Each structure stands twice: as structure tokens, then as C-alpha cells.
Amino acid sequence: MKRLLTALPVLIAAWVLALPAAAATGATASGSAKSQQQLIKKGEYLARAGDCIACHTAPGGKRFAGGYALPTPFGTLYTPNITPDNEYGIGQWSFDDFYNALHDGVAPGGVLGGHYLYPAFPYPSYTHIKRSDAKAIWAYLRSLKPVHYQPPQNEMEFPFNIRQALIGWRLLFFHPGTYKPNPKHSKEWNRGAYLVQGLGHCGACHTDHNFLGAKKEGDYLAGGAIPVQNWYAPNLTSNQRYGVGGWSKQEIVQLLKTGISAKNATFGPMSDVVHDSLQYLNDKDLDAIATYLKSLPAKDEPEPPDHQELSKEQRQILYSMGQHLYARHCSECHQPGGEGVKSIYPPLKDNGAIIARNPVDPIRMILQGGFEAPTQGNPRPFSMPPFAQILNDKQVAALATYIRQSWGNDASPVPPSLVEKYRTINMK
Amino acid sequence: MRRIVTILALGLLAAGAASSALAASVPNTLKQRIKACTACHGEQGGGGQQDFYPRLGGQHAGYLFRQLREFREGIRAYPVMQYMANRLPDDYLHEIAQYFSEQNPPYPPVAQNTFNPALIVLGRQLTNQGNWRTGVPACEACHGPDLRGTPPYIPDLLGQPIAYIDAQLGGWAAGTRGPKGDVMRWVASDLSQQDIRALDAYLATLRPPGQSHVSLLKPGYQQPRPPVESRVYEFPNGAWGR
Numbered sequence: 001m002k003r004l005l006t007a008l009p010v011l012i013a014a015w016v017l018a019l020p021a022a023a024a025t026g027a028t029a030s031g032s033a034k035s036q037q038q039l040i041k042k043g044e045y046l047a048r049a050g051d052c053i054a055c056h057t058a059p060g061g062k063r064f065a066g067g068y069a070l071p072t073p074f075g076t077l078y079t080p081n082i083t084p085d086n087e088y089g090i091g092q093w094s095f096d097d098f099y100n101a102l103h104d105g106v107a108p109g110g111v112l113g114g115h116y117l118y119p120a121f122p123y124p125s126y127t128h129i130k131r132s133d134a135k136a137i138w139a140y141l142r143s144l145k146p147v148h149y150q151p152p153q154n155e156m157e158f159p160f161n162i163r164q165a166l167i168g169w170r171l172l173f174f175h176p177g178t179y180k181p182n183p184k185h186s187k188e189w190n191r192g193a194y195l196v197q198g199l200g201h202c203g204a205c206h207t208d209h210n211f212l213g214a215k216k217e218g219d220y221l222a223g224g225a226i227p228v229q230n231w232y233a234p235n236l237t238s239n240q241r242y243g244v245g246g247w248s249k250q251e252i253v254q255l256l257k258t259g260i261s262a263k264n265a266t267f268g269p270m271s272d273v274v275h276d277s278l279q280y281l282n283d284k285d286l287d288a289i290a291t292y293l294k295s296l297p298a299k300d301e302p303e304p305p306d307h308q309e310l311s312k313e314q315r316q317i318l319y320s321m322g323q324h325l326y327a328r329h330c331s332e333c334h335q336p337g338g339e340g341v342k343s344i345y346p347p348l349k350d351n352g353a354i355i356a357r358n359p360v361d362p363i364r365m366i367l368q369g370g371f372e373a374p375t376q377g378n379p380r381p382f383s384m385p386p387f388a389q390i391l392n393d394k395q396v397a398a399l400a401t402y403i404r405q406s407w408g409n410d411a412s413p414v415p416p417s418l419v420e421k422y423r424t425i426n427m428k
Numbered sequence: 429m430r431r432i433v434t435i436l437a438l439g440l441l442a443a444g445a446a447s448s449a450l451a452a453s454v455p456n457t458l459k460q461r462i463k464a465c466t467a468c469h470g471e472q473g474g475g476g477q478q479d480f481y482p483r484l485g486g487q488h489a490g491y492l493f494r495q496l497r498e499f500r501e502g503i504r505a506y507p508v509m510q511y512m513a514n515r516l517p518d519d520y521l522h523e524i525a526q527y528f529s530e531q532n533p534p535y536p537p538v539a540q541n542t543f544n545p546a547l548i549v550l551g552r553q554l555t556n557q558g559n560w561r562t563g564v565p566a567c568e569a570c571h572g573p574d575l576r577g578t579p580p581y582i583p584d585l586l587g588q589p590i591a592y593i594d595a596q597l598g599g600w601a602a603g604t605r606g607p608k609g610d611v612m613r614w615v616a617s618d619l620s621q622q623d624i625r626a627l628d629a630y631l632a633t634l635r636p637p638g639q640s641h642v643s644l645l646k647p648g649y650q651q652p653r654p655p656v657e658s659r660v661y662e663f664p665n666g667a668w669g670r
Binding site: 058059275276333335344345369370371373379380381382383386387389426427 | 463466467501510514517
């Protein structure tokens with residue numbers, strides 16, 4: 001009894017003391033719930049900017065559950081599940097684990113043991129992401145519904161299946177470091193540079209790669225062949241001929257937002273990027289990206305690897321054959337003068353993607369056609385018919401040659417053998 | 429009257445504004461937008477009888493929409509169509525499906541085929557009665573006695589090119605068409621090679637009443653020999669050259 005009597009004041013004291021504390025926690029809890037919501041929203045936006053969904057979602061699969069087959073020159077990778085599932089996703093990860101993956105390209109230890117990530121995951125770009133932004137993305141990913149799904153095992157060829165081999169690659173080509181604002185430039189420029197170099201990982205395609213799949217930094221955004229997918233990502237520097245030198249900022253913003261502008265329409269993988277990512281960015285960020293791109297000093301295009309010389313006679317035959325075919329199949333939409341129809345059918349005249357040194361884009365567009373990117377700003381896109389079913393290799397080469405050499409375009413002719421190469425590849 | 433004139437004038441103005449928003453050189457129509465589709469399937473979705481391209485005109489819109497969505501999601505595998513439907517929004521796919529469902533292109537004449545008549549007989553038997561031994565149900569059971577399908581999802585079977593029918597039956601059997609559990613998957617996997625060839629041959633000859641170009645469907649048609657099941661199944665593999 002005596003014990004109880006002593007205990008009572010203590011209990012009361014404890015209760016009294018606990019009251020304000022409890023009230024305080026309650027207040028922070030609701031306050032933090034609100035800021036947590038804001039953080040998640042910010043993270044969702046940034047995850048869009050990083051286009052995580054494109055690779056971490058399989059066709060017809062659950063969002064962010066991975067399993068998307070990513071073909072590389074070194075074998076096929078299956079993207080991991082990044083929903084917070086404890087067994088197959090990142091449910092067991094801490095924020096630091098996540099940050100290390102983004103910033104250093106290292107997956108956490110545990111049962112599997114820590115391991116180096118393949119740079120198909122664009123951590124050489126994501127390393128520029130600010131820690132505070134990574135926190136927001138993390139909060140967003142943690143807020144997703146866990147998906148209990150195990151993506152297939154990677155099918156990498158020897159020796160690329162040995163992740164330790166990446167040590168050498170990292171030493172040579174990986175430079176970790178958060179983006180450092182350049183005080184010589186405006187806030188807007190720096191925001192654009194941050195988005196382009198970091199989350200946007202534009203250089204992953206628009207910069208040429210060496211034989212080990214690393215970006216050639218000297219050719220940053222000067223255009224690049226996309227390995228395995230067999231598309232060419234055009235020059236984004238201020239080069240007047242190949243790049244965006246002749247574009248207004250507004251035209252760049254328009255393209256990124258809707259997939260089409262007066263200067264060009266997106267196609268191939270870029271349509272997916274616009275659909276999944278860029279159309280969701282706010283105008284301020286798109287403006288910032290355009291400001292940064294317009295400031296990039298003009299760089300020339302990298303030379304394409306297989307360059308076959310054609311005789312003068314061969315070129316003439318291709319050109320006149322192409323002229324005939326163009327009038328028959330193309331001029332109705334792209335117009336006899338190649339100027340297209342504004343913001344519906346892209347011009348072929350002065351179009352950096354058409355006259356790029358690497359002619360894969362015009363060849364593939366003639367072969368497979370396709371719809372423009374469906375976006376909020378263009379939900380019922382126009383389309384181009386495929387011609388693979390009615391034109392043979394020589395005819396496609398002739399058409400590509402004609403459009404690359406007319407109306408002031410003066411790019412190289414296209415040999416039929418190159419068409420044959422692209423006729424049989426995976427379309428995507 | 430004045431009101432009508434005002435409305436008319438306003439309407440004209442609106443139309444003018446809409447067409448000037450787009451450059452004058454292309455019409456702002458769905459037909460113009462979907463040139464990628466009509467290049468192979470035809471403006472009215474007539475398909476190509478000598479080719480592979482299926483007839484879309486007059487097909488049930490629900491079925492067409494589902495196919496487009498399955499291409500988009502990779503549930504139905506065909507690279508050209510997967511590429512075309514990639515990321516197109518549902519509303520647009522509905523609109524495209526609706527467009528083709530409202531067309532009524534003429535049926536092409538039935539190609540003179542060189543099939544063994546017995547094959548046609550087997551095809552018709554499978555279509556009308558199925559095969560109780562192998563558990564294959566009659567096509568009729570779902571696609572209807574006239575094989576015109578049931579809206580929204582069960583397709584009309586008439587007028588498809590032979591190569592297309594063949595590829596679909598093969599696709600279901602191989603699991604490259606339709607979601608898991610799709611009834612056509614197990615139907616097709618229970619078909620023998622002969623069954624598939626027989627169905628190809630028979631279905632490709634069918635036309636709606638009044639459009640029939642072959643005598644096979646006409647009343648009073650005499651079968652070359654009675655459909656003796658055992659005899660039909662004795663035909664050796666590889667005897668069905670095209």
C-alpha cells in the first residue's frame with residue numbers, strides 16, 4: 001500500500017509531464033503529415049523529371065515494379081522493382097541506401113551483398129541530384145503501393161555478368177558529385193543545367209558513347225547513336241545545322257511539352273520520354289531547360305561508324321528515284337518544298353534529325369512511320385504510314401537520299417545496304 | 429430567321445477559326461490522323477485479301493479497342509502494331525476502333541484456293557460442331573451461327589485473309605496472343621495442324637449472305653464426300669500445301 005502511495009504521485013507527475021509532450025507530438029505529427037505530403041508531391045514531380053517510370057515499368061506491368069527488358073550491347077538487363085515491397089522491391093532499404101544507389105551507383109548490402117550497379121541505370125547523371133531532391137523522390141517511392149513481383153534475372157554475357165568488373169569502368173568513366181551551380185550564370189540557367197545533366201539524363205542518349213558504353217564527355221549533347229535501340233539522338237547544342245541553334249526557346253519548350261513544334265516532332269524513344277516525363281514539367285522548368293540548351297556552344301556531329309562511299313552515278317540514280325517517290329508518297333503531307341505542315345507534319349528541310357551525319361532516323365521513319373507522341377497537348381496525334389511493306393531497300397535509300405539532299409539540305413546519300421540493316425531490327 | 433442567320437454566321441466563324449488553327453493543307457479529320465493505320469488496313473478498313481492485313485471495317489468496336497489495348501500493353505505480340513499503339517491513350521484508341529467499326533468496305537472475292545475439298549469439309553465441321561474427342565468447341569458456340577460475333581468483344585469472323593486467320597490460330601496456340609486464360613488460347617492449343625489448316629481454308633471462304641462468291645455456302649451444295657471423321661484425320665501432315 002505504501003508502495004502504491006509513493007508510486008501514485010510519480011505516476012501523476014509523469015502523466016502531467018507527458019501531457020504537453022503528447023500535445024506537442026500531436027501538433028508536429030499533423031504538421032509533418034502535411035509537409036510529408038508536400039515532400040511526396042515534390043518527389044513525384046522529380047521522379048517524372050527523372051523518367052524513372054519508363055525503365056522501371058514493364059509493358060502492361062504495374063508501375064515502378066520493374067521487369068522491363070533493357071537490351072544493352074553486353075546483354076539484357078531487367079530493371080528492378082522500386083516499389084516498397086519488402087521481398088522484391090526496396091522495402092528494406094534506408095534513405096542512405098537509396099542515395100548511394102543514385103549518387104554512387106552502389107546497391108545496399110544485406111543478404112545479396114552490396115554490389116555495383118550497371119550504368120544502364122543512369123547514375124553517372126543521377127549523381128548530380130541534390131540530396132534534398134533525392135529525399136523527396138525517396139518519400140514518393142516509399143508512398144507507392146508495394147508490388148510483390150520479382151523481375152526476371154539479368155542475362156548479361158561474360159565477362160559483363162561479373163559486377164566487380166565495373167570497378168575499372170567506374171575508375172575510368174564515373175565522376176560522382178552533386179551538381180555545383182555555376183555563379184557566372186543565372187538561376188534559371190543553373191536550374192536548366194541541373195535538370196538536363198542530372199535527372200533528365202539527356203546525355204545518356206544525346207551524347208555519343210565509346211565502345212564500353214561511356215559517354216564521350218567532349219561531345220556532350222552533340223548527338224549520339226543509341227546503342228541496340230538503333231536510333232540516333234540528334235545534336236542539342238547551338239549548332240545551326242544539326243542542333244537547336246535555329247530554334248527559338250519557345251519552340252524547344254513546345255516540343256518538350258507536346259511532342260511537336262514548328263521545327264520538328266519527336267519520334268522513337270524521345271516520344272516515350274515526352275510522354276512519360278517531359279510533358280509533366282512546369283513551364284518554368286521547361287524554360288530553364290531551353291535556356292540551358294540554347295547556351296551550349298555549337299559542336300559538330302560525331303562521325304557515324306559505317307560510312308559507305310557511293311559513286312556519283314549511284315548517287316544520281318538514288319536521287320532521281322527518290323524525287324519520283326517523294327512526289328508520290330510524301331509530298332502530300334511534308335509538302336513539295338519539304339516545309340511540312342506547321343506543328344502537324346514536321347519539316348524535312350533544315351531538320352537536324354534528317355540531315356544528321358548518322359542517317360538512321362530518316363531511314364527508320366520511312367520504314368516504320370508511326371504516331372507522334374500522344375500528350376496532354378496533343379492527345380489525338382497525327383501519324384505517318386510505314387513504308388517497309390511497299391518499298392524495297394533501294395527505294396527507301398532513294399527517298400532518304402532525296403530528302404537529305406533537297407531544299408538546301410546537303411547531307412550524305414544513303415546506301416541501300418544500310419536500309420537492309422535497319423529493316424530487320426527490333427522496331428521499338 | 430435572324431437568329432438562325434446569326435447562329436449560322438457564328439458556326440461559320442468557328443469553323444473558320446478551327447481550320448485556320450491547323451494549316452490549310454491537311455484536313456483535321458480522324459482519317460487524316462490515322463494514315464499509319466489505313467496504309468495497310470485501307471481507308472475503310474477493308475484489309476488485304478491477298479496479304480496479311482486483317483479486315484477491320486464493320487468489326488465490333490469493343491473488340492477492336494481491346495486488340496489495340498492488348499497491342500499497347502504487349503499482351504498481343506505483333507511488333508508493327510505494338511509500335512503503332514505504343515502509349516496511345518484509351519480515348520484515342522476508342523475513337524479509332526469506333527471509326528473502323530462504322531465502315532462497310534466491300535468484301536473482296538474469295539481467292540481461288542487449291543485446298544483439298546476434304547479440308548473445307550473438316551473446317552466446316554469444326555466451325556459448326558467442334559470436335560468432342562479433342563474437346564474443341566464449335567466456333568459457332570461463341571461467334572454465333574452466322575459467325576458474325578457478339579458485341580462488344582467476340583469478333584466477326586467473316587472476310588479475313590487466310591494468312592491472317594492462320595497466324596492468329598498459331599498465335600493463340602503459341603501464347604503470343606491474348607491474356608492468360610483467354611478461351612481462344614486453350615481452343616487453339618487443342619487444334620491439330622490439320623485442324624488449323626482446315627479452319628483457315630474454310631473461314632477464308634466465308635462471306636455474308638448475298639456476298640458469297642463461292643458455291644460452298646449456297647444451299648444445295650453437294651459435299652464431295654461425306655464428312656467421315658476418321659478419314660479426315662488420316663490425312664498425312666504436310667499434305668496441305670498452299
